[in-house]
Amino acid sequence: MKEKLPRLPIATRLRNDFLAGLIICAPVAITLWLTWSVVRWADSWVKPYLPARYDPDNYLNFAVPGSGLLIALVAITLIGFLGKNLIGQSIVQFSESLVRRVPLVRSIYQSVKQIFETVLKDKTNSFKKVGLIEYPSPGLWALVFISTDAKGEIATKFKAMGQDMVCVFLPPTPVPTAGFLIFTPREKIVPLDMSPEDAAKLLISGGLVTPEELAGRMKKQERTRKPLPAPIEM
Known part of the structure; x- marks a missing residue:
């Protein structure tokens, strides 16, 4: 019973x-x-x-x-x-x-117009990609929105030093409307597959809400992944 x-x-x-x-x-x-x-x-x-x-x-x-x-x-x-x-x-x-x-x-x-033209153009990739950078110190990782490549005088200065820099936006939690503008080397960014919407949910919830679509896709890949063949005994 x-x-x-x-x-x-x-x-x-x-x-x-x-x-x-x-x-x-x-x-x-x-x-x-x-x-x-x-x-x-x-x-x-x-x-x-x-x-x-x-x-x-x-x-x-x-x-x-x-x-x-x-x-x-x-x-x-x-x-x-x-x-x-x-x-x-x-x-x-x-x-x-x-x-x-x-x-x-x-x-x-001019500043406001340039911001709207950059954000609303269909051809731009600004803030459409998400990544991780080590911030505020090595070993600690922060979620960022990848804005664009460094341009103008900033790009010229960094290229003279042999560095390819990318402009990223680091939002705080739980209100991602304000944040920090950071220039970081391209190779220091760990790109993520999650969408900006999922990243915003993750930030607003303080890490409690994880990207459901990406997690479901990863579970599906694990289920469909073929197991490795067993080693042949001699």
């Missing part, structure tokens, strides 16, 4: 049920809260500058959440479409020429 497992105390069972419910509800609640915050933030920026006749709230007895975000998406898409035409390019170039005449604004605009 099978031995009956001892019944857990009521307090322990309630605690386990509460933790199970928290694991189910917390991700949903946080996702909804973040989505609602983004929608309200977009509405607060767009609606004050929207003419009254184009604001759907003036024709309804209730506010329409997300209308400002939708209008912003349509406007940005329309501006991008017009910016590809000859007339649109002429307007953009004229506007940029005016911005470049203002000393402080010129530096900020």
